[in-house]
Amino acid sequence: MRLHDAYRAVAQLCLILALATAAIPALAQSPTVTGVRAGINADATRFVLDLTGPISFDVFVLDNPDRIVIDLSEVAWELSADSQALDAGLIEAFRYGLFEPGRSRIVLDVGGPAAVRDAFLLAPSANFGYRFVLDLAPRAAGEVQEASLQATSVVTDAPVFEAAAWDGPPLPAEKPALGARVIVIDAGHGGVDPGAIGASGAFEKDLTLAAARELRRLLEARGGYHVVLTRDSDIFLKLGERVDLARSNGADLFISIHADSIADSSVRGAGVYSLSETASDDEAAALAARENKADLISGVDFVNVAYDPLTTNILIDLAQRETKNASSEFAGLVAVEIAQAVRLRSNAHRFAGFRVLKAPDVPSVLLEMGYLSNPQEEADLRDPAFRERFMGAVVAAIDDYFASHPQ
Numbered sequence: 001m002r003l004h005d006a007y008r009a010v011a012q013l014c015l016i017l018a019l020a021t022a023a024i025p026a027l028a029q030s031p032t033v034t035g036v037r038a039g040i041n042a043d044a045t046r047f048v049l050d051l052t053g054p055i056s057f058d059v060f061v062l063d064n065p066d067r068i069v070i071d072l073s074e075v076a077w078e079l080s081a082d083s084q085a086l087d088a089g090l091i092e093a094f095r096y097g098l099f100e101p102g103r104s105r106i107v108l109d110v111g112g113p114a115a116v117r118d119a120f121l122l123a124p125s126a127n128f129g130y131r132f133v134l135d136l137a138p139r140a141a142g143e144v145q146e147a148s149l150q151a152t153s154v155v156t157d158a159p160v161f162e163a164a165a166w167d168g169p170p171l172p173a174e175k176p177a178l179g180a181r182v183i184v185i186d187a188g189h190g191g192v193d194p195g196a197i198g199a200s201g202a203f204e205k206d207l208t209l210a211a212a213r214e215l216r217r218l219l220e221a222r223g224g225y226h227v228v229l230t231r232d233s234d235i236f237l238k239l240g241e242r243v244d245l246a247r248s249n250g251a252d253l254f255i256s257i258h259a260d261s262i263a264d265s266s267v268r269g270a271g272v273y274s275l276s277e278t279a280s281d282d283e284a285a286a287l288a289a290r291e292n293k294a295d296l297i298s299g300v301d302f303v304n305v306a307y308d309p310l311t312t313n314i315l316i317d318l319a320q321r322e323t324k325n326a327s328s329e330f331a332g333l334v335a336v337e338i339a340q341a342v343r344l345r346s347n348a349h350r351f352a353g354f355r356v357l358k359a360p361d362v363p364s365v366l367l368e369m370g371y372l373s374n375p376q377e378e379a380d381l382r383d384p385a386f387r388e389r390f391m392g393a394v395v396a397a398i399d400d401y402f403a404s405h406p407q
């Protein structure tokens with residue numbers, strides 16, 4: 001869509017929805033901005049504000065340096081201190097505040113000439129209040145940027161940005177045991193999905209289940225842990241269901257266990273992964289892509305968008321930052337402890353967009369125990385004594401983590 005067409009479309013929406021807009025009662029107080037997030041959606045950078053009420057807005061583009069300015073009817077702000085660290089897609093920095101009485105302003109620093117593809121306000125839905133949505137794209141050479149895009153409370157019911165919504169089971173109420181840390185262990189793959197297949201035919205799904213059970217046994221023997229397995233049999237679970245189980249059980253930690261397989265049979269070593277918007281390296285990105293295909297491989301044609309990086313590219317929700325930091329910290333501890341027990345890849349802690357790690361409130365890591373394509377590692381992982389040593393090191397990492405995270 002050409003730029004001015006986009007503007008025209010928005011203007012038409014504005015007219016079409018004028019009645020709806022007029023129906024919104026005037027608020028006694030200014031709406032409050034309660035959240036801000038950005039992510040990559042298709043080929044656009046999407047910027048979203050969560051609001052407690054409707055607003056009018058005016059978006060314009062500035063050059064030298066490249067910025068996007070969003071003027072809003074006056075709003076109050078309830079954003080966490082690190083909100084200005086917003087950095088996704090074209091957006092490099094974010095500032096906000098009252099510009100003049102009756103008008104608030106947001107300035108986005110963008111990484112190059114940008115065009116406004118769309119800007120609109122969404123009506124509240126089941127999972128969200130009002131949202132202001134802005135889509136940005138790189139501006140093509142020679143493309144004329146219209147001076148300004150204005151709208152007054154364009155409210156649509158378009159189903160956008162639902163990816164951040166939680167549509168799984170209700171959040172857990174209580175922890176099951178007094179003071180016990182809840183560890184949810186996820187044996188990767190299962191049922192119709194064998195996962196990787198080893199040099200001599202071992203299935204990843206069987207080795208992950210054996211390791212998960214061993215980790216449970218060791219944690220229960222240690223005491224102070226309440227352990228839940230996402231599966232304790234050879235059944236298929238969708239990636240989203242695994243995340244649901246972490247949340248519905250009130251997990252303090254979620255550990256998804258896997259083993260990889262690649263063409264080069266000489267490659268070996270364990271690695272641990274935590275979630276990131278951008279992969280630490282191409283190899284980690286390729287691994288995440290393989291693991292994320294589990295649902296498709298298993299004939300699930302409905303992919304829950306809440307976990308689909310292809311549609312959301314992992315939304316950067318500032319509320320999730322603490323969880324991501326905790327996940328990264330725990331992954332680092334796992335890498336340190338398992339180094340005592342098994343061989344590691346170089347850069348044993350890496351980052352990528354694994355769908356199974358996307359619980360917004362549960363620190364989560366994915367442990368790749370090794371390469372089934374390497375005959376020695378396949379044999380190791382089939383050996384109960386090896387698994388005991390390996391999982392014992394994971395227990396040590398879990399102890400380490402809670403030592404610095406008191407109840």
Ligand SMILES: [Zn+2]
Nearest residue numbers: 188195258259
């Ligand atoms: Zn796997």
